[in-house]
Structure formats: C-alpha cells, structure tokens
Amino acid sequence: MKFERKNLSNEELINLYRLILKPRVIEERMLKLLRQGRVSKWFSGIGQEAIAVGVTAALHEDEYLCPLHRNLGVFTTRNCDLQQLFEQFQGKAGGFSQGRERSFHFGTNKHHIVGMISHLGPQLCLGDGIALASKLKQEKKITVAFTGDGGTSEGDFHEACNIAAVWDLPIIILIENNGYGLSTPINEQFRCKFLAERAIGYGMKGVTIDGNNILEVYHTVKQLAEEMRENPKPVLLECMTFRMRGHEEASGVKYVPKELFELWEKKDPVTNYENWLIEEGIISPDYPDMLKDDMDAEVRKAFDAADKQPDVVPDTEKETTEIYAPYHFSLTNPKSTASNKLRLVDAVSEGLKQSMQKHPNLVIMGQDVAEYGGVFKVTEGFVSEFGKERVRNTPLCESGILSAALGMSVKGMKSVVEMQFADFVSTGFNAIVNNLAKSYWRWAQNADVVVRMPTGAGVGAGPFHSQSNEAWFFHVPGLKIVYPSTSYDAKGLLCAAIEDPNPVMFFEHKALYRGVESEVPADYYTLEIGKANLVKQGDELSIITYGAGVHWALKEADSFDADILDLRTLLPFDKDAIAATVKKTGKVLVLHEDTLTGGIGAEIAAWITENLFEHLDAPVMRLASLDTPVPFAISLENNFLPKSRLKEKLQQLASF
Numbered sequence: 001m002k003f004e005r006k007n008l009s010n011e012e013l014i015n016l017y018r019l020i021l022k023p024r025v026i027e028e029r030m031l032k033l034l035r036q037g038r039v040s041k042w043f044s045g046i047g048q049e050a051i052a053v054g055v056t057a058a059l060h061e062d063e064y065l066c067p068l069h070r071n072l073g074v075f076t077t078r079n080c081d082l083q084q085l086f087e088q089f090q091g092k093a094g095g096f097s098q099g100r101e102r103s104f105h106f107g108t109n110k111h112h113i114v115g116m117i118s119h120l121g122p123q124l125c126l127g128d129g130i131a132l133a134s135k136l137k138q139e140k141k142i143t144v145a146f147t148g149d150g151g152t153s154e155g156d157f158h159e160a161c162n163i164a165a166v167w168d169l170p171i172i173i174l175i176e177n178n179g180y181g182l183s184t185p186i187n188e189q190f191r192c193k194f195l196a197e198r199a200i201g202y203g204m205k206g207v208t209i210d211g212n213n214i215l216e217v218y219h220t221v222k223q224l225a226e227e228m229r230e231n232p233k234p235v236l237l238e239c240m241t242f243r244m245r246g247h248e249e250a251s252g253v254k255y256v257p258k259e260l261f262e263l264w265e266k267k268d269p270v271t272n273y274e275n276w277l278i279e280e281g282i283i284s285p286d287y288p289d290m291l292k293d294d295m296d297a298e299v300r301k302a303f304d305a306a307d308k309q310p311d312v313v314p315d316t317e318k319e320t321t322e323i324y325a326p327y328h329f330s331l332t333n334p335k336s337t338a339s340n341k342l343r344l345v346d347a348v349s350e351g352l353k354q355s356m357q358k359h360p361n362l363v364i365m366g367q368d369v370a371e372y373g374g375v376f377k378v379t380e381g382f383v384s385e386f387g388k389e390r391v392r393n394t395p396l397c398e399s400g401i402l403s404a405a406l407g408m409s410v411k412g413m414k415s416v417v418e419m420q421f422a423d424f425v426s427t428g429f430n431a432i433v434n435n436l437a438k439s440y441w442r443w444a445q446n447a448d449v450v451v452r453m454p455t456g457a458g459v460g461a462g463p464f465h466s467q468s469n470e471a472w473f474f475h476v477p478g479l480k481i482v483y484p485s486t487s488y489d490a491k492g493l494l495c496a497a498i499e500d501p502n503p504v505m506f507f508e509h510k511a512l513y514r515g516v517e518s519e520v521p522a523d524y525y526t527l528e529i530g531k532a533n534l535v536k537q538g539d540e541l542s543i544i545t546y547g548a549g550v551h552w553a554l555k556e557a558d559s560f561d562a563d564i565l566d567l568r569t570l571l572p573f574d575k576d577a578i579a580a581t582v583k584k585t586g587k588v589l590v591l592h593e594d595t596l597t598g599g600i601g602a603e604i605a606a607w608i609t610e611n612l613f614e615h616l617d618a619p620v621m622r623l624a625s626l627d628t629p630v631p632f633a634i635s636l637e638n639n640f641l642p643k644s645r646l647k648e649k650l651q652q653l654a655s656f
C-alpha cells in the first residue's frame with residue numbers, strides 16, 4: 001500500500017491515525033463484550049475504517065453525512081459522545097433515540113449525521129434532499145451518503161444517482177464495495193467490473209479508489225469536496241475494501257474463501273497506516289500501544305457508565321404523543337370578507353400558491369408540475385411567480401423524491417410533493433411509511449412534508465388511476481391524513497397541512513376537482529386538522545363519511561332525517577364529533593368510497609362499538625365499494641361504487 005502525504009503535516013497525519021484507531025479499539029472491545037453476552041448485536045466495520053474516517057475527516061464539520069451500519073468511524077470522527085453512543089447501542093434512555101432504535105439507526109443534527117433506517121437505499125435519496133437544500137440556500141456545502149455494494153441493486157440507488165445528476169447536486173454517493181452483501185458475493189449482485197462505471201450512465205463523474213488507504217480516501221474526498229462546493233455536481237465514489245467479519249457477529253463467514261481473508265488481512269487499513277507512520281519516523285514504535293491502551297481505557301469507562309444506566313422506563317403517554325413533532329395550531333382567519341366561487345381544484349391551487357407566498361422555505365416537487373402545471377393544472381402559472389428552483393419538475397421517481405423531501409426537512413425546508421395520481425404512491429410507499437412517518441419518533445427529526453394525492457374513482461380511469469388508498473396510510477403511526485370534500489375545506493386544510501411540521505397525506509378527489517364548487521375566502525386562511533364538520537343535522541340516523549361520500553350522502557339521504565358528519569381528517573380522526581352524533585341518533589352508517597375490508601370504516605365502527613355501545617340502537621353499518629380493483633367500464637365502475645346502494649342501506653338502518 002502506497003501512502004502519499006501530499007501537504008499534510010506530521011500533526012495532521014498523527015491526528016488521522018488517532019481517528020482511524022478509535023473505531024478499531026471500540027470494535028475490539030465490542031467483540032469482547034459480545035462474547036460476554038453484554039451487547040446484543042453488532043455489524044462490524046473492521047477492515048473498512050479508512051472509508052468512514054477518511055471521508056468524515058475530509059469534510060467540513062457542518063457538512064452532512066448519511067452513514068450505514070458499518071460506519072462507526074463517522075460517529076467517532078464527528079466526536080459523538082462515547083457514553084451516549086453506548087447508551088444508544090444498549091437501548092438506554094440517554095441514547096440518541098431514547099431506547100426506541102438500535103445501533104446506528106438514528107441521526108444527530110448536532111453532529112450533522114443522518115443515520116439509516118434498516119431499509120437499504122432511502123438514505124441516498126435523503127442525502128440528495130440535504131444536498132438540494134444546501135444548494136438552494138447557496139451554502140457551498142456538500143453531502144456524503146453511503147451505500148454498500150449490495151445496496152446498489154436497490155431502486156433507490158438508481159433514483160438517487162439520477163436525481164443527483166439531473167439536479168447537479170453537491171453530493172458524493174459513496175459505495176463501500178466490500179465484496180459481499182450479507183452472503184451474496186458481488187458476482188451475484190451486479191455484472192459491471194466496477195460500480196463506479198455506472199456513473200457514466202447517469203451523466204456523472206465516477207471514481208474508484210483503494211478504500212483501505214486512509215490517505216487516498218482523505219485526499220480524494222477533500223479534492224472532490226473542494227470542487228463540488230464551487231461547482232455543484234454529484235460524484236459516484238467507489239471505495240474498494242473487504243468485510244473482514246461476518247455480516248453481523250452471529251452470522252459467521254463460512255461462505256467466504258479463506259484466501260480472501262488472507263489477502264485482505266495484508267491490506268488492513270489501520271496496521272498498514274500505522275507501520276508507514278513508524279517507518280517514516282512520524283510516530284515512535286511504542287506510540288500505537290500506548291495510544292490503544294489509553295483509548296481502550298476510555299472506551300471501557302464509557303461502556304461501563306452507559307451499561308450502568310437503568311433500563312428505559314416506559315411512559316405510554318410520551319411514547320404515543322411523540323409520534324408527532326410538537327405543534328400548536330393557531331387558526332388564521334381570512335383578512336377580509338372577499339370571496340370567490342371556486343372549484344375544488346382551484347381552491348387547492350389558491351391555497352398552494354398563497355402558502356408559497358407565505359413560506360419562502362417551501363418547495364413544490366412533482367412530475368410535470370413546473371411549466372406544464374401538473375396533470376390537473378394545480379400548479380399552472382407557478383413557475384413564473386416562484387421560479388423553477390421552488391417549483392421543481394422531478395424525474396419519474398416517487399420513492400427518491402419523497403426521501404429527498406425528508407432530507408429537505410433536515411435543513412429546515414418545507415416540501416409539497418405531488419403524486420401525479422394517488423395510485424403511484426405505491427412506488428414511494430417505503431419512504432412514507434418507514435422514513436417520513438417514523439423519523440420524529442426515532443430521532444426527533446420532523447418530516448415537514450405534504451404529499452398531495454389526487455385520488456378516487458368515478459372518472460372511468462380504471463384500476464391504476466382511481467384507487468382510494470387512504471387506508472394504506474391509516475395504519476401508520478406518525479402520519480396525518482387529511483381528506484377535504486369542499487373547496488372551502490380544501491384550501492383551509494391544505495394551508496394548515498403545509499403549516500404543520502408533520503408529514504401529511506392530503507387527498508384530493510379527482511371527481512370533485514371540477515365537480516364541486518363553493519365560496520372560498522380570497523385571503524389566506526387555515527382550518528384545524530383533526531376536526532370533523534357536521535354538514536347536515538338530523539335525528540334519525542348518522543352518516544359518517546368523507547370525500548365523495550359527503551356528496552353522495554347529501555344527495556341520497558334527502559328522505560331521511562340524517563346527521564351527516566364529514567370527517568375531513570382521517571388520522572387522527574375526530575372522536576368527539578363522532579361521539580356527539582352517535583349519542584344523538586343511536587344509528588350509524590359509515591360510508592366511504594374505498595373498498596370495504598380493512599377500510600377506515602372498519603376502525604370507526606369498531607371504535608364506536610367499543611366506546612359508545614350503550615348509545616346504539618342498531619349495529620354500526622358500513623357501506624363501501626366492492627372488494628375488487630376499480631373497474632374501467634362506467635357501468636362496472638358504477639356497480640363497484642357504493643353510491644347506488646346507499647338508499648337501500650339507509651332504509652335498512654332506519655328500519656332496524
């Protein structure tokens with residue numbers, strides 16, 4: 001291994017030695033603790049330290065890193081408190097995630113680190129979001145996001161590279177090519193010779209280096225970073241290395257040929273660097289042992305102190321409230337009485353436009369949202385007022401953009417991400433349910449993101465452009481789900497959703513876009529999320545519904561003396577309003593356009609039965625679409641939707 005010091009002083013070289021030694025000493029202690037059964041699980045980065053350490057040392061302290069499970073060196077080089085790290089690993093209250101998360105699954109903005117979720121891939125797109133925010137803020141900062149060789153097979157890797165290239169983002173997408181993805185060798189993972197060769201396909205620079213040579217890693221990243229700060233362009237940096245231990249400590253290495261270990265043992269990043277420093281007379285031969293002893297003593301002390309901490313005492317109230325970032329809604333009323341009759345689509349557009357005027361840190365992202373104005377024309381004309389930096393056409397990649405939106409939140413920006421059709425959110429599902437929804441609870445980083453969801457049937461668009469998929473998200477703690485049925489609600493609730501620092505799924509019914517209109521205040525205003533609206537009063541029975549269901553109920557229930565409750569927010573839903581109507585009528589129909597089984601109606605019916613049983617004069621009934629995909633032909637679609645069965649169902653309920 002050839003070390004080139006370039007312009008580094010002896011002091012800087014020794015500092016790098018201390019930095020690379022630290023994770024090695026910690027890991028050696030961890031291996032002992034594992035054998036003693038004092039720690040539960042460990043993904044070793046032994047043999048790969050030069051990458052995490054070299055990269056982190058080459059960046060400015062306020063530049064973000066998105067590391068993975070083998071990157072202890074990122075955390076130690078950023079000087080994370082050792083005791084706190086161990087408390088994290090041991091699941092103690094003082095860890096970075098208060099015992100809610102394991103190993104490196106946390107972030108710390110103090111150290112400019114955003115850790116991984118278990119799912120491999122999203123961290124790369126999240127890194128894109130941080131890089132985009134830095135670029136928009138003209139900070140001249142770069143971001144580095146890590147992946148293993150196995151992780152490069154994930155779609156998010158492709159999306160991250162492509163987004164970074166198309167948007168000229170100052171990000172290094174760094175591949176630690178360590179020969180294996182769990183037990184799968186690289187020849188069963190990909191066919192190119194070097195992964196960095198893929199860069200050409202994305203139109204970005206690709207570089208392959210010796211990841212075991214700390215000076216090569218350090219100098220390469222330092223130079224790339226200097227260039228990228230001035231001239232933002234992404235780089236795919238492949239660091240060749242080897243995983244010297246099992247995937248995790250319990251999993252063994254039987255499938256790895258012995259010769260490979262022998263070969264890579266000779267390339268050990270710590271001992272080679274150490275030997276070179278001694279040969280060059282930069283450190284004395286007895287310095288390493290002295291340093292290792294000191295470091296080990298420090299590690300033991302920190303571990304013991306962490307281990308002595310009591311187990312986390314569960315506080316259910318805290319656990320369940322901290323799924324959302326704290327936020328105190330304060331109602332904004334329109335400044336004047338001026339109003340216009342608007343279709344729902346125009347009300348959404350107006351709310352979005354006024355939110356863009358109100359929040360300079362708000363960015364809209366979506367397919368064809370810029371000059372084209374989006375397929376439903378919600379953002380028509382926005383580019384001329386707000387520019388293309390803030391009204392961003394995205395490549396076709398829901399997953400990548402949704403994760404990027406979380407990265408934008410890390411930098412204090414707000415995003416509205418438009419799904420072209422709500423159906424296509426399925427390709428961004430992981431980002432929403434695992435990253436955006438869980439982020440605040442995991443490490444106190446809110447996802448300030450509104451996902452706009454043009455939804456619903458009744459427009460003859462078939463099974464992939466008509467779905468009601470709100471129930472997919474209803475089961476996910478950490479999300480809010482808003483679903484307006486009128487133009488007035490759409491504008492006020494959208495403005496409120498954008499103000500709210502939490503992730504909000506905002507459903508807009510396509511058939512209502514141009515199918516309903518109402519008076520809408522001309523000024524900016526908000527309506528409180530979580531509050532239902534009693535749109536019609538009656539004593540005979542209650543229809544609890546939302547979206548298109550509200551309009552069906554208004555039309556079909558004319559011969560009944562019905563309370564019609566428009567939920568408006570599905571998560572969290574308004575229990576007080578539900579209780580009030582149930583107590584009043586004693587007979588309830590929950591109506592929705594979504595299919596029946598496992599729909600939102602099931603939860604509401606269960607909640608009413610469990611909590612308000614003594615007020616019921618009939619079983620809680622549900623009416624929903626057939627349990628099939630949404631059919632295309634209008635006659636089939638009409639048959640699928642519950643509207644035609646509504647009168648009969650109400651009759652059944654009334655006469656019970």
Ligand SMILES: Cc1ncc(C[n+]2csc(CCOP(=O)(O)OP(=O)(O)O)c2C)c(N)n1
Nearest residue numbers: 070118119120148149150151178180181182
């Ligand atoms: C989306 C996803 N699928 C599967 C896994 C399970 N898994 C965890 S680590 C791993 C191997 C990763 O290999 P690589 O990306 O090369 O990183 P390395 O562990 O070698 O550092 C797998 C399959 C996962 N975490 N995420």
